[in-house]
Amino acid sequence: MFFGISVRGLAEPPTNTDPAVGYVGTKTCAQCHEAEHLTYLDTKHSESMERVDPDKEVSSATFHHEASGNDYQVLRRGDDLIHREILRGPDGEELARTEHPIVFTLGSGTHGKSYVYHDGSHFGQSPLSWYQDTGKWAMSPGYDVPFHPGFGRKLSSECFFCHVGDIDRKNGNPNEFSILEEKIGCERCHGPGEKHVARYRENPKFAGADNTIVNPSRLSRELSEAICQQCHLQAAGKAMLANKDEWDYRPGLPLTDFRIDYQYRLGDDTMRVVGHVEQLHMSKCYQQTESLTCITCHNPHQTVPAESTIEHYRKICLSCHTDQSCGEPHAKRVEKAQNDCSQCHMPAQGTEVPHTAFHHHRIGIHSGQATSVEPAVGLSPVLDVAELPGMVRKRCEALAKFQVAQEDPGNPNFRDYGIEAAKALIEVKNAGHADADATTILAMLARSQGQSAIAQDLAREVVASERVPSRPRLESLRLLANLAYQRREFAEAAKYYREVTELQSEPFDYFQLGVSEQNSGNTEQAIESLNKTIELAPQHVSAHRFLAAIYQSRGRGDLAARHSKLAGQHAMRLQQLQVKTQE
Template sequence: MQRKRPRRHQPRPASWHRWLIPLAFLCIPLLVSGIWILTRSAAIPNGDGFADLTSWQDEVLPVTSWSPDEAFHTNGSTQGYIGSEKCRRCHEDQFKSYSLTAHSRSFSSTDPNGAPENAGFEHPRSSRRYRVFRDEGKLIHQETLVGIDGSDLAVTSLPIRYTVGSGTHALTFLSESSGFYLESPVSWFRGTGWAMSPGYDSPSHPSFSRVVDQNCLFCHVGMIEQSKSNEGKFRVVEQSIGCERCHGPGAAHADRHETSGIAVSDTFSGVDPIVNPAELSRDLSEAICQQCHLQAAVYANGPGQTVWDYRPGQPVSATRTDFQFQDNTQFDVAGHVEQMHGSECYLKSETLTCITCHDPHHQPPQGDLNSHYRDVCVQCHQPNACGIELEARNQANHNSCHECHMPKQPIGNVHSSLHQHRIGVYPENVLAVKGSSNNKGETKLVPIVNEGEIPQKEMDRRLVLAIDATLQSGTPFERIQTQAGWSVKEAFRLASVSEPDVAVQAMAARRAMTLGQPQVAVALAQRVAESSKRGSRQSITALEILAEQTLIQEDNPTALQLYRELTALRMVPNDWYIRGICERNAGNVDEAIDSFRRALAIKPDLVLAHQALQSMFANTDSKLADTHFRLWRALERLERKSSVGANSK
């Protein structure tokens, strides 16, 4: 159900906000750290009743109703791509067989009639309740924030537009808002049905505010178009992994056949511009699979490149390097490459590779997987070399090679068990890998695959960026302290060379802020803002640093300009909240109210925004002011309860 648009409120006299300007700037250091609390400006009843506390949302425009303001275009990384439907004109049989594989179902527009059944469940850890239902021909995911007394504090209902995954193990769902893709907190798992999405089963999670960027969807969609003015926004133009992900851009290939009249089954007198993975070396053939089947701790792109710049026939290192902790023993969902590379079968063979077992054009017969994979194994191994009698093998697992030598292991966040790809001999009833990533000692990041052809200078640059990304993701400094210390020095050195790299400059600017060197950070951020593309991660990092510093310097006009820019480039509730403070300081009352409400549309439990609205409505709308006051009090109680629960564990 769509909520009505916010009412417009008349601005107050100019004198109303004068006292707020010095107060806001006095509290800026606390505001930036996220603990600023507004003072109540009117007497609000102190009752503890929580009746109808969701009524404030009638004034809030849901994020999926925000007006799109972006034009999209096919970027350089899709140059020469024509889409799988055009490939189909000449390759109907291959198209049909591929359409039966899981890869061909990696992403799709959500069909409410074909989606899993309606459901509802509670998630006590985060004090939320979830419903999945159909309404007016749409699949709706609904989240209700529940107070400590059981009353509803906020209800968010978003229509689901896209489904991610083939359903072999799980399905994840996305809403869309003006070119931003928002992940639903709930996913469907083949083994358990509806449950919390991976990364959401915690007391504090991002709810519907997690934006899925184009890097996240690279392994699920075939082709995208980017916004002309914002790299963070895009739209999907080819759903699911297509032909060209493995064979490369098809325009030249199609043009050559169409203009020459030579059938695709005939042989050219030259090199066909399309890539046939079966004709590549083992390393280059594997690289096509490595696009998505490396489970790196972090990766770093080449200068000015993204994951979308990879072309079949290249090594993955041509565009990026994937790093993993040297002591990693965790069994990962997509760690197939690392696992296979650790297998004796792989190390002692010159031909064993991904497509030895997995034909990307054919789905193995589900009723006879044992025979299918056993036929592959006996190409190198004699059946009588197993060491276990055939009768015993039949009784144990119907003579399945892969069930014994690639045993399944549980993966908690997908509620499923996946096959270990480190082929080996495992003791009965023992998991394939006992270790985990919870190692305490110091380690270091290392490339997952051989990067021998990359110059050392470029490898150092990628390692610097990878270490920074690892620390940003929450890895304790102590885990990689030797490399981290080196990376900071190297980043500042690289940022000062004659031909600086904006990615390294942005990283150095952020590190300068962390090290208490704001002047260095601002100087670097200004250079990044001038030389980077609007909407890129580097430009947003620069805007963040510059905006924070202008707040500290009490330069409200510049801060307002910068936060208006940030809110146009990304969907972050704190950006809208601080913009609201700046709008209010500038006397823009309607714009301030709209900004606070947009912050709450993204994150309904943002206490600071409720406090700001309570203060602004205190003299104009006592009912709304009372609702926001009661709500932020209820949210504070809920937060205290969560803190007590967390500390008691």
């Protein structure tokens, strides 16, 4: 064990895996490692997120989104890049206009970029993305549907994990934080540099074995791949280990000491191979050697010129294979694929992200036919978790099942996941291994099964013990607020919803707070909360109707008529969209 964390595959772990070692930032690293830094700046990893520069963007565009009926605009206003959404009614009249200055671009731009705005306390995603392959603005992944969140999707610290170097979480709140290093930097692969810097400042000529920093090429394959997997392993579901989150991971340690990623298990008890990690692990090339790993082909300090890519990757293949290994004659290989091994053995295939395709990472013979869809019958961990305690594995699988069921509630293959998760978490709790995350999810499951009293007790337990504004505290507060609301104990509901809205900015919470405030006799606070609801979700019909009733009761007929009209127009618009989705 090393600082409470098992370090498999490494006899003497780097000392910077200690959670007490601090980060120093890429600028400090570059002072001594200028050449390495310059090579890194040529790679796409260094462009994972950037502060937006309107001069580099296509800043004049207008298009109509047929599925939702909305209009979208990209424009330049002074030094700001503006993204705008216009909601239109059944007759084409403008019902609402929302716009935000963009602060960051997400993604390297190889396939496209998404965009981030900041509303003063929270980050959010723009519904617009730029797609390099088509050279056009279009809806962001997941938004090309009639009903989408518009500017309503807020981004948590988890969303930024694979794009930024470091963040400062405000008192532990995953929804409110500042970004300390805007790009993926040196320390995301080499670990925090505080000890390394101190060693060489004290002794600039130190020449011995240096265990104050991580060199991925000197790690075991498991630990080296974990550095890549922290971002490139995105399976069907995942669970953080108790009292851990993504940002706790440190290079040189097993990823499974922080989180477990799960993939669907199919009817024949095999795993569905969808991600790059699973695909690579299913390859015979990977299974029959200990040397093949991510950095065999992807050198994070080397950018391969476009004109050299075929020869570069072919040379890697030929380090194990020979030119005679291929069953196709040389002339046919050149004619068919320009003698490019990857075209046949790692073909580009479409993804769930519109307009993009990535190379399949199961190295082998591909038929070109789509894989038949088989029903999922369970979840399996992608990585080896055999060394983790049984209760840890039980807890994490339960959390992953809960997540999968929440994300696809109508899927009959997951209809029993809630019950299965609840049984497992009850066993975990009875064994004395419960934590705030597990207890919160158990409370939510109890609520979903009609056991409100048990749900309330569990949520109160979390709120009493979890003093920092963490996700478990937030979800437990929301659950207590909702239970009080249902009991029509509006003063208590308002108390909880006030804290929820301080921690997270969601229209549902503001609406519930507005109704609770009005029913508690706090009309001014109700109006403020309902207006905030509409600011976040202009199409919120119930908020318009409730405001209309409040203004009517206060003799403000003009405002009452305005919100009543908007409620009717938005209701008709939503009804038409519903009809469209059923056609």
